[in-house]
Amino acid sequence: MKTIAFIAGVLATTAAAIPALVQGNTGPIPYTSTYSVVARPKQVVNGTEPTGGLPGAIGYYDFGLNVDYNLICYHIRLNGFKGEYESPAASATHLHEAARGQSGPPRIAFPNPKKTDGRHGRVSVGCLQGPFVTGLEDPETGEDYGADFQVSQIEENPEGFFSDVHSSLALAGAVRGQLA
Numbered sequence: 393m394k395t396i397a398f399i400a401g402v403l404a405t406t407a408a409a410i411p412a413l414v415q416g417n418t419g420p421i422p423y424t425s426t427y428s429v430v431a432r433p434k435q436v437v438n439g440t441e442p443t444g445g446l447p448g449a450i451g452y453y454d455f456g457l458n459v460d461y462n463l464i465c466y467h468i469r470l471n472g473f474k475g476e477y478e479s480p481a482a483s484a485t486h487l488h489e490a491a492r493g494q495s496g497p498p499r500i501a502f503p504n505p506k507k508t509d510g511r512h513g514r515v516s517v518g519c520l521q522g523p524f525v526t527g528l529e530d531p532e533t534g535e536d537y538g539a540d541f542q543v544s545q546i547e548e549n550p551e552g553f554f555s556d557v558h559s560s561l562a563l564a565g566a567v568r569g570q571l572a
C-alpha cells in the first residue's frame with residue numbers, strides 16, 4: 393500500500409507539472425504562446441521622436457515562446473532592407489523592452505537575417521534559450537541587458553515589447569513592430 397501511495401504521489405506531482413508545458417501546444421515544440429509581428433518603418437522612434445525608419449523595408453517576426461524553458465523560437469523575414477546591419481549590440485536584430493512610441497533596452501539579440509534566393513528576402517530562423525546575451529550592459533548593474541530576462545515577461549505584457557532591426561542607413565531602426 394505504501395508503494396502505491398508513493399507512486400500515486402509521484403504521478404500527482406508529474407501531472408501537476410505537465411499542464412503548463414502542453415498548454416497551447418500545437419506542434420512538436422510546446423509553445424506556451426506565439427506572436428506574429430509586422431514591423432514597419434513608421435513605427436521607429438529615437439527616444440520618442442519618429443524617425444521614419446528605412447522607407448520601403450518591412451519585417452515579419454514570428455515567435456514561439458516556452459516560459460518553462462525560457463525559450464524563444466524565431467522566424468524573421470526582412471524585405472527591402474538596405475545598408476549594412478549596424479548596432480553596438482551583438483547583432484542588429486532585437487527584441488526590445490518598451491511600449492509603442494518609446495525606446496528601451498534590448499533584451500534579446502537574434503542572428504541577423506541572411507540573404508536567401510527564395511521569396512522571403514532575408515531570413516533568420518532558430519531558437520534561443522536564456523540567459524540571453526545582447527552584448528550591451530546595463531550601466532546601473534554592469535550586467536548584460538538580457539542576463540535576467542525571462543520570456544514570461546513577454547507573455548505578461550506583450551504591449552511592452554517590440555522587435556526591430558538597425559541599418560547603417562537608419563541607425564535608430566529600419567523597421568519596428570510591437571508584439572501587441
Ligand SMILES: *[C@@H]1O[C@H](CO)[C@@H](O)[C@H](O)[C@H]1NC(C)=O
Nearest residue numbers: 438439441443562563564565
Ligand atoms: C537620436 O537623437 C539624438 C538627439 O537628436 C542624436 O544625438 C542621436 O544620434 C540619435 N540616435 C540615433 C540612433 O539616431
